[in-house]
Structure formats: C-alpha cells, structure tokens
Amino acid sequence: MGLGTHIWQVDPERPAYDELQPAVQVLRGGGLVAFPTETVYGLGADALNPDAVARIFEAKGRPQDNPLIVHVSSREMAYSLMGNSAERPLLDRLARAFWPGPLTLVVTAAARVPRRVTAGLDTVGLRMPSHPVALALIEQLGRPVAAPSANRSGVPSPTSPEHVWEDLKGRIEGIVAGGDCDVGVESTVLDITVTPPLLLRPGGVTPEALADVLGCPVVIDRHARAPASEKEPIGPVRSPGMKYRHYAPRTPILLVEAGDGHVERLREVVGAHQAEGKRVGLLVTDESALALQLDLPTIRMGPKSRPEAIARDLFRNLRAVDKLKVDVVVAEGIDDAGVGLAVMNRLRRAAEARV
Incomplete structure (x- = not known):
C-alpha cells in the first residue's frame, strides 16, 4: 500500500476533542485507523462504508469469510444495527451488566449492515468498548466502527501502539496511541440469536459472570475450548477467532x-x-x-x-x-x-x- 502512517498521541484517560479529530476525519473519509480498546488495539473503519470495510481485510490479509465486530458508543446505536427487535430485551439485560466492556453480542443484523462486515451472514457482533479513547472516537464520528484486532492476520494480537506499528505501518492511515491495553485478550462473544445463548469465543467476561446475569449455565461452543483440527470441516462462523489458526509466533x-x-x-x-x-x-x-x-x-x-x-x-x-x-x-x-x-x-x- 505504501501509506504514510501517522501516530496521534492522546491522553488515554481523557482524550481531548482536538486530539482525536485527525483520526475522526480519516475514518469519515473511508480510511483506516488503529485505536486502543480495553482488550486489544482495534483496526477501525466506518462500519457502514463497504469500501472502507473492504480495506480492513486487505490491510490485515484477513480471510473474507471471517466476520467483523462492530463497535458502538451507545445502546441506541446498537439498536440501529439490529434486525430483530425481539432480541432487544436480552441485549439490554446483558448490556446493563457488561457494557461498556469486553462483551460482544451476536444479534440478527439490520439490512443497513454491509455484508462485508457480516461475511455474508444474517448476524453481526456488537460491542460497546469501555476504553475512553475508543468511546470518544466513535462518539465524535457519530457512526459505528467495524474493528478487528490491529495486526496482520494469524499473528498475536496487539496490546500496544508499538505492536500495531510493527504489523501495519505503511498499510493504514494512522494509529491513535493511547497506551497499553488492560484486559489483554479480546472480548467474549455471545450469540443471543439462539436459545439458550451460546458462547462462541471466550474473552474478558467469564462464563461464570454471564451465568450469574442470565440465571443459568452458559452453553460453550466446542470450538471455544479447542480449535478444530485441520481435517475437520467447519462451515460459516458467527464470530471471529473460531475458524483459523491465530495468535501464532513464527517459532513453533x-x-x-x-x-x-x-x-x-x-x-x-x-x-x-x-x-x-x-x-x-x-x-x-x-x-x-x-x-x-x-x-x-x-x-x-x-x-x-x-x-x-x-x-x-x-x-x-x-x-x-x-x-x-x-x-x-x-x-x-x-x-x-x-x-x-x-x-x-x-x-x-x-x-x-x-x-
């Protein structure tokens, strides 16, 4: 790509409006910006701009059948991306307990969500991050942000701006540098389109904590415990991190x-x-x-x-x-x-x- 990748230093606790505006303008123009969340650094694009979303896959070398998580700054923004209002009560219940925070909820996608975001599925994962920089960035943009981890696909996820620079310099427009991430592993992904809800990917919110709120044990997808073998066929997946080998250094x-x-x-x-x-x-x-x-x-x-x-x-x-x-x-x-x-x-x- 050969882009000049900017680094914007911001206060991780109280990011100033002016500090974030260059990144907001890049997103508004269809560009890619890496930014901190409480889990890992995300690689963001305007979730409602299919061309911008397509660039995420190109920059990361990400398979096209691996869906993206969409980050929101309010429950109202989440509602606008949901295609089934019957799922709202459960989303509200879980959001009251865990949003903002490291929980992604898989819901039926509204028609306005680009198929490039959902990998052609009828569902989309929604999350409200708790990191002040991530929330402020989305709020200033006024639109949801699609964001997988800000690394080349397959390698360990980035928890610092230096990690992002190592992987994506010259491939994205900029990095919002807001310090290191606190949780260190990606969000928990819970599918609430099925009954009972199904944990697709373990993360920062534990199954035990989810069970306390749901009032019943959480059903855990078998691929959440161990990856499928290379010989095992696996069809479309509703969450990132289920289908491909991930997080691997070059050293075995x-x-x-x-x-x-x-x-x-x-x-x-x-x-x-x-x-x-x-x-x-x-x-x-x-x-x-x-x-x-x-x-x-x-x-x-x-x-x-x-x-x-x-x-x-x-x-x-x-x-x-x-x-x-x-x-x-x-x-x-x-x-x-x-x-x-x-x-x-x-x-x-x-x-x-x-x-």
Whole structure:
C-alpha cells in the first residue's frame, strides 16, 4: 500500500476533542485507523462504508469469510444495527451488566449492515468498548466502527501502539496511541440469536459472570475450548477467532496442558527436544519456572493465582517468543476456569501441537 502512517498521541484517560479529530476525519473519509480498546488495539473503519470495510481485510490479509465486530458508543446505536427487535430485551439485560466492556453480542443484523462486515451472514457482533479513547472516537464520528484486532492476520494480537506499528505501518492511515491495553485478550462473544445463548469465543467476561446475569449455565461452543483440527470441516462462523489458526509466533509452540504432573511433563518435553539438538525456550508460569530450575531462555507468564494478569500479558509474551531465538518453545497450560478459558483458547490456537 505504501501509506504514510501517522501516530496521534492522546491522553488515554481523557482524550481531548482536538486530539482525536485527525483520526475522526480519516475514518469519515473511508480510511483506516488503529485505536486502543480495553482488550486489544482495534483496526477501525466506518462500519457502514463497504469500501472502507473492504480495506480492513486487505490491510490485515484477513480471510473474507471471517466476520467483523462492530463497535458502538451507545445502546441506541446498537439498536440501529439490529434486525430483530425481539432480541432487544436480552441485549439490554446483558448490556446493563457488561457494557461498556469486553462483551460482544451476536444479534440478527439490520439490512443497513454491509455484508462485508457480516461475511455474508444474517448476524453481526456488537460491542460497546469501555476504553475512553475508543468511546470518544466513535462518539465524535457519530457512526459505528467495524474493528478487528490491529495486526496482520494469524499473528498475536496487539496490546500496544508499538505492536500495531510493527504489523501495519505503511498499510493504514494512522494509529491513535493511547497506551497499553488492560484486559489483554479480546472480548467474549455471545450469540443471543439462539436459545439458550451460546458462547462462541471466550474473552474478558467469564462464563461464570454471564451465568450469574442470565440465571443459568452458559452453553460453550466446542470450538471455544479447542480449535478444530485441520481435517475437520467447519462451515460459516458467527464470530471471529473460531475458524483459523491465530495468535501464532513464527517459532513453533508445543503446549503442555495443565494437569497432575504437568511440571515433570514439561521437563520431559524439553529433554526430548534437546536430545534432538534443538534450542528450546519456555513460556511458563512463575511457579513452574521456579520448580523446573532450567537454564533456558524463559518467558514468565505470571503467577497461577492471577490468571487475569496472565491474560493481560499473553499477547505481549507471545510476541516475545520470537525474540528468544530458539527452535521451539514449550508452553505451559493453565486451569481453564474463569478467564483461564480465554487464555487457553488463545494458547491452543497459537500452538503447533499439544502434548
């Protein structure tokens, strides 16, 4: 593309109107702007401009059958994108509890939503982000913003403006630099067009929290726990992050699932690859790093007792994997309760193999 990519520094807590206006004008003109949300940096375009939306797929190298999430700044804006008013009461109930925040609700799409946004489906995912910069940007534009993660497709998602610059400089018009993201994994995606609602992608809102509001256990799509095998056919998907391998560094990752004796299993897998003459690195919890006591390049994910911290730093750590300069990285799985489900969803999709 060869674009000159601007960087606009803004106050992440109280972005000034004038600070955001250059980015707003780019969006209004059909351009692409990366901006911070509480989950990851998003790559935004005017959701109602099909040509602008098409440029998202081009910039990211994103498959055309992977739908986009649309970000809104109010429930009224969300209503304008819904094609079935019967879904409003449930959206309202969940929005009161979790919006603004890291929850995407899949609803029946209104006719005005471009098919490029929905990947030709009759549904669309809607989310109201809580990051002050994201909300202010959408409010000033006065239109919904379609925004997947602001990275090249397949690699770890960006949680800082530096990550966006590494991936998309010269391919988009600008980056609104508003600091690092707090949650670190993308939003939870819940399909409310079906009864009971179906969790399509785990994220910043846990199944347990959703169950408290819904008054019943959440049904979790099987691909939310583990990706489909390459041989398994999978049809159209209503959420990003379900169909393709994602989040993968260039260095192969071997994932050792959590369970009894997994520290010794980590040691065995490391030893087996060292016996083959491979340079091995580790991506493990603080506790396992101490227990293993191996003199290897190591990325510590954080303590097991703080899965939210592991989630926050997960993509930064996955991006750091390639800086270890090793042949293979042995990664540790964690318990998939709470936000651990989102962490394990990403690790399983990033891994070349699970052992």
